[in-house]
Amino acid sequence: MRVLIAGCGDLGTETGLRLAAAGHSVVGIRRTTTRLPAPLIGVRGDLAAGHLDELPDDVEVVIYAAAADQRTEQAYLGAYVAGPRHVLDALARVRARPRRLLLVSSTAVYGVTDGSWVDEDTPARPATVTGEILLAAEMAVLERGPEPSAVRLSGIYGPGRTRLIDQVRTGRAVAPDPPVYANRIHRDDAADALVHLATRREAPHPCYLGVDDAPVDRGEVLRFLAEELGLPEPPTGPDRRTRGGNKRCRNDRLVATGLTLTYPTYREGYRAVLAGDGVRHP
Ligand SMILES: NC(=O)c1ccc[n+]([C@@H]2O[C@H](COP(=O)([O-])OP(=O)(O)OC[C@H]3O[C@@H](n4cnc5c(N)ncnc54)[C@H](OP(=O)(O)O)[C@@H]3O)[C@@H](O)[C@H]2O)c1
Numbered sequence: 430m431r432v433l434i435a436g437c438g439d440l441g442t443e444t445g446l447r448l449a450a451a452g453h454s455v456v457g458i459r460r461t462t463t464r465l466p467a468p469l470i471g472v473r474g475d476l477a478a479g480h481l482d483e484l485p486d487d488v489e490v491v492i493y494a495a496a497a498d499q500r501t502e503q504a505y506l507g508a509y510v511a512g513p514r515h516v517l518d519a520l521a522r523v524r525a526r527p528r529r530l531l532l533v534s535s536t537a538v539y540g541v542t543d544g545s546w547v548d549e550d551t552p553a554r555p556a557t558v559t560g561e562i563l564l565a566a567e568m569a570v571l572e573r574g575p576e577p578s579a580v581r582l583s584g585i586y587g588p589g590r591t592r593l594i595d596q597v598r599t600g601r602a603v604a605p606d607p608p609v610y611a612n613r614i615h616r617d618d619a620a621d622a623l624v625h626l627a628t629r630r631e632a633p634h635p636c637y638l639g640v641d642d643a644p645v646d647r648g649e650v651l652r653f654l655a656e657e658l659g660l661p662e663p664p665t666g667p668d669r670r671t672r673g674g675n676k677r678c679r680n681d682r683l684v685a686t687g688l689t690l691t692y693p694t695y696r697e698g699y700r701a702v703l704a705g706d707g708v709r710h711p
Pocket of ligand 1: 435436438439440458459460474475476495508533557582583609711
């Protein structure tokens with residue numbers, strides 16, 4: 430099967446390599462195609478501007494995984510709203526008829542700040558403009574896509590994505606008091622989820638939360654990392670973040686599709702990161 434990954438960065442490349450290892454032909458769109466490893470086939474293009482080289486006409490599944498370059502309204506509109514439209518237009522021009530479209534979205538569409546539980550049935554009421562744009566992007570894709578699905582990922586961590594580890598190492602980490610619930614997913618589990626949803630026979634549900642099994646207080650993760658690194662426990666203090674909310678996301682719907690997480694909690698995942706497993710794709 431031919432799979433098109435639009436916005437083929439760290440997550441897209443890992444997803445593409447896993448699909449290729451399973452025997453699929455993978456085409457990746459990005460502006461700097463020289464960064465794509467074999468056997469991924471690069472197509473140069475600017476998704477936001479709609480300047481795309483010709484796409485193959487036999488694409489069966491599209492995975493849209495571009496990330497906005499900046500946290501501005503304009504960058505988000507380009508990457509998440511205009512980009513998917515340009516890809517579908519470009520596929521229509523070559524008369525390709527993909528049968529499935531997965532949009533990588535974000536749990537930022539939920540503006541929940543009271544630590545309550547969230548699942549796909551929780552009304553999405555974004556607290557930020559960028560969250561609103563992501564939600565608009567989802568709606569556009571759901572209207573237009575064949576077998577469309579929005580996969581709402583929480584914070585991705587993994588090889589080379591070491592923000593929390595760096596905070597602990599440099600003594601900048603502060604465990605929030607009162608506690609703040611955060612959700613995460615290891616990059617490789619996010620890639621496995623996309624491979625699974627792209628390749629399983631059943632049409633995907635229009636929406637999945639892509640998170641691990643363990644929404645936890647961020648302080649718990651910081652204390653765990655400090656212990657693993659043999660460093661003192663981070664101090665507690667008021668939450669200094671300006672975004673990210675305070676919520677506990679459930680992954681029941683995704684897990685019910687038969688997906689098995691390699692890193693069901695931050696413990697397995699961060700131990701692998703600390704052990705240096707895997708590489709971050711440029
Ligand atoms: N980071 C998180 O914690 C998080 C959380 C929730 C959801 N997500 C979502 O997860 C997805 C993948 O994230 P990631 O970590 O793999 O990001 P990434 O490594 O930054 O990859 C995104 C890729 O998109 C490409 N891109 C950006 N703008 C483009 C444009 N105008 N035209 C063509 N390509 C463009 C970039 O390649 P070029 O520069 O070569 O064009 C880049 O390699 C994104 O949809 C992101 O919103 C991320």
